[in-house]
Structure formats: structure tokens, C-alpha cells
Amino acid sequence: MKTLKSIGYSIELGSDALTQLNQFFKKETYSSYFIICDENTLTHCLPTLLSSCKALKDAEVIEIESGEASKDIEIATHIWQTLIELKADKQALIINLGGGVVSDLGGFVASVYKRGIDFINIPTSLLAMADASVGGKTGIDLGTVKNVIGTITQPKCVFINFDFLHSLPERHVNNGLAEVYKMALISDANFWKKLSTQKNITNLESVITKSISLKNTIVKKDPFEKNSRKALNFGHTIGHAIESVLLGTKNELLHGEAIVIGMMAEAWLSYQKKLVTKTALHDIISVLKATFNPQTILPSYMDAITTIALNDKKNSKNEIRCVLLNGVGDYKIDVVITPAQIKKALEYYNSRIIEN
Numbered sequence: 001m002k003t004l005k006s007i008g009y010s011i012e013l014g015s016d017a018l019t020q021l022n023q024f025f026k027k028e029t030y031s032s033y034f035i036i037c038d039e040n041t042l043t044h045c046l047p048t049l050l051s052s053c054k055a056l057k058d059a060e061v062i063e064i065e066s067g068e069a070s071k072d073i074e075i076a077t078h079i080w081q082t083l084i085e086l087k088a089d090k091q092a093l094i095i096n097l098g099g100g101v102v103s104d105l106g107g108f109v110a111s112v113y114k115r116g117i118d119f120i121n122i123p124t125s126l127l128a129m130a131d132a133s134v135g136g137k138t139g140i141d142l143g144t145v146k147n148v149i150g151t152i153t154q155p156k157c158v159f160i161n162f163d164f165l166h167s168l169p170e171r172h173v174n175n176g177l178a179e180v181y182k183m184a185l186i187s188d189a190n191f192w193k194k195l196s197t198q199k200n201i202t203n204l205e206s207v208i209t210k211s212i213s214l215k216n217t218i219v220k221k222d223p224f225e226k227n228s229r230k231a232l233n234f235g236h237t238i239g240h241a242i243e244s245v246l247l248g249t250k251n252e253l254l255h256g257e258a259i260v261i262g263m264m265a266e267a268w269l270s271y272q273k274k275l276v277t278k279t280a281l282h283d284i285i286s287v288l289k290a291t292f293n294p295q296t297i298l299p300s301y302m303d304a305i306t307t308i309a310l311n312d313k314k315n316s317k318n319e320i321r322c323v324l325l326n327g328v329g330d331y332k333i334d335v336v337i338t339p340a341q342i343k344k345a346l347e348y349y350n351s352r353i354i355e356n
């Protein structure tokens with residue numbers, strides 16, 4: 001069992017996390033409980049949660065459909081309406097039981113309902129355990145523009161019970177590992193080395209703990225992303241644009257899958273800007289390629305990808321601002337890149353994917 005201290009709240013990790021949740025309910029007083037989950041976490045995680053926490057016996061369960069499409073204003077409105085119908089007051093607690101979609105959406109809903117009510121995160125996907133459940137970024141998408149509406153509001157507590165991973169599909173395990181590799185690349189060269197030398201990551205609990213602890217350190221220094229927290233966006237300028245463009249198409253990618261492509265393209269940009277050596281670039285590309293087996297990007301998507309990158313939240317003065325690597329284990333924020341450079345980076349990426 002491990003406890004990490006974050007910005008005014010704690011992150012409880014390990015086999016004892018649900019016992020800690022019971023302690024939390026003993027200390028805090030709420031008028032009512034609302035558990036937000038999707039159909040998968042309702043089936044695989046809710047029974048464990050309810051049987052371990054007697055305080056939740058009268059909790060209302062609000063189920064959303066799984067998938068990125070639920071990070072939408074209509075779904076948020078549906079939850080707000082349900083909260084009003086069920087007379088949720090300022091002392092109500094929202095419990096986000098799910099992956100990053102549930103915690104982003106549920107956190108956002110809570111952060112503005114009646115000008116803000118408390119919420120806790122009980123992440124059930126690897127991505128949410130290693131990344132999304134911590135740091136207070138909440139939000140929804142607007143059309144195809146990802147996470148463009150949201151708040152930075154910290155949860156009251158985060159409870160990470162690794163046993164929930166047993167039912168997580170393999171594709172979603174890899175999806176979450178993408179953010180773990182990102183965390184290593186931007187902040188810990190030794191961690192990167194450890195990850196790169198493992199053929200299969202079998203020690204999930206330890207890599208998740210390391211990843212969330214690295215993220216927590218970054219977030220605590222800069223909660224509102226004025227400066228160093230921007231580092232967490234490595235791979236995301238291009239990755240988010242790819243994710244958005246492919247959303248709803250037959251080539252749709254999961255968040256982490258798109259971020260892997262973004263990291264490979266942005267590693268090449270880092271090399272072009274003389275921030276990483278050729279050897280480091282080749283190491284990054286071959287490790288990410290072998291671990292995640294990403295697919296090529298069709299040339300017909302390139303224009304749409306650059307158009308979306310021009311709309312990225314991190315931009316300023318109509319320039320695309322990107323986080324690049326500054327060697328392995330370090331980063332450089334606010335590097336200006338152009339649409340033409342993004343296209344070149346993706347052409348390089350495609351050329352490395354098709355070679356043996």
C-alpha cells in the first residue's frame with residue numbers, strides 16, 4: 001500500500017485502496033453519493049466497489065456509454081439533469097468509477113454543478129490509473145476538438161485498486177502504457193531505460209506507481225499548466241490531432257495509440273531541432289515501434305491533422321507550440337513548429353513504420 005500526497009488530496013494505491021476509501025467515508029460527510037460508470041465498469045468494477053463500501057449502499061448509479069463519444073455536452077447535460085431530478089445538493093459526492101472518459105467527464109460535471117461539488121476518482125483502466133485520474137484536468141470534447149471545454153479542479157481523493165485491471169482488455173492495457181512511456185521520456189531517463197529493456201511489461205503495478213508519482217511531482221509544481229506541466233503534452237500536439245481526425249472513422253485510434261504516433265513524430269522534430277541525438281531518436285523509434293506496433297497514417301489525413309494542430313490549446317499567437325524532448329528524460333516547452341514540419345514528421349514516421 002502506498003500513499004502519495006498531491007495538491008490538497010491523497011492518492012491511495014494498492015490492495016488496501018478500497019479499505020482507505022471506507023476510511024475516507026468515515027471522515028467525510030456527504031448528503032448523497034452518485035457513482036458515474038460505463039457499462040463495462042458497471043459489470044466488472046461496480047460489484048466490488050459496492051460490496052467493499054457499505055457507505056455506498058444507497059448510492060445512485062449513473063451509467064454512460066463507454067467510449068470517447070461520451071465526453072460530450074449532451075451527456076454532461078443528461079448527468080446534470082439526473083443530479084437535479086435526484087435532488088443532489090452542494091454536499092453530494094460524485095464518484096468516478098472508470099477510465100479517463102468517466103473521470104474527465106464526471107470531474108467536469110462535478111466541477112461546475114452548483115458551482116462545484118466534490119468528486120473522487122476510482123480509476124479502473126491503466127491509462128486512468130497511470131495518468132488521467134490525477135492532476136485535476138477535467139473536460140469534454142466539442143465536436144472533433146478534444147478536451148477543449150474543461151476545468152482544472154482537483155479530486156477530493158484518488159483510490160487506485162490494481163485488481164480492477166484484471167478485466168481490462170489487452171488493447172486498453174497497451175493504450176495506458178503509452179502515457180507511462182511518455183512520462184519516462186519527459187522526466188526519467190532511468191525509467192525509460194528500464195521500460196526499453198523489457199519485452200513485455202509484466203510489473204504493471206510498479207510501472208503505474210512510478211508513472212503516477214512522476215506525474216504528481218510535475219503537477220504539484222505547476223497545477224495550472226503555466227509552465228513545466230506543459231511537459232505532459234509531449235506527443236499530444238500531433239497525437240491529439242491524429243486522434244481527432246480519426247474519431248468516428250474506421251481507422252479510429254484510442255488516445256494512447258494516437259499519442260504513440262505523436263511521440264514518434266515529435267521525437268523526430270526534437271532531433272531536427274538538435275535537441276536529441278540521432279542515436280536517441282533511433283532508440284525511441286525502435287522501442288515505441290516494437291512495443292506498440294503502430295500503423296501508418298494515410299497521406300489523405302495529413303491536411304486535416306495539421307488543421308487541427310493549429311487549433312491546439314497550447315498554441316499562442318497563431319503559432320503551433322509544441323513540447324519536444326531535450327534529450328531522453330527531459331523536455332523543452334513552447335517550441336514553435338509549422339504545419340509543414342508536422343507533415344514532414346509524419347512522413348518520417350510512416351517511413352520508419354514500413355521498414356523492417
Ligand SMILES: NC(=O)c1ccc[n+]([C@@H]2O[C@H](COP(=O)([O-])OP(=O)(O)OC[C@H]3O[C@@H](n4cnc5c(N)ncnc54)[C@H](O)[C@@H]3O)[C@@H](O)[C@H]2O)c1
Pocket residue numbers: 038039040041044045066067068071098099100101102104124125126127128131132133134135136137138147164165166167168169172175176179254255
Ligand atoms: N485528465 C487527464 O489528465 C487525462 C490524461 C490522459 C488522458 N485523458 C483522457 O482519458 C481518456 C482515455 O481514457 P481511457 O483510455 O481510460 O478510456 P476509457 O475511459 O474509454 O476506458 C477504456 C475502455 O476500457 C473500459 N474499461 C475501463 N476499465 C475497465 C475495467 N477495469 N475492466 C473492463 N473494462 C474497463 C471502458 O469501459 C472503455 O471501454 C481520453 O478521453 C483522454 O483524453 C485525460
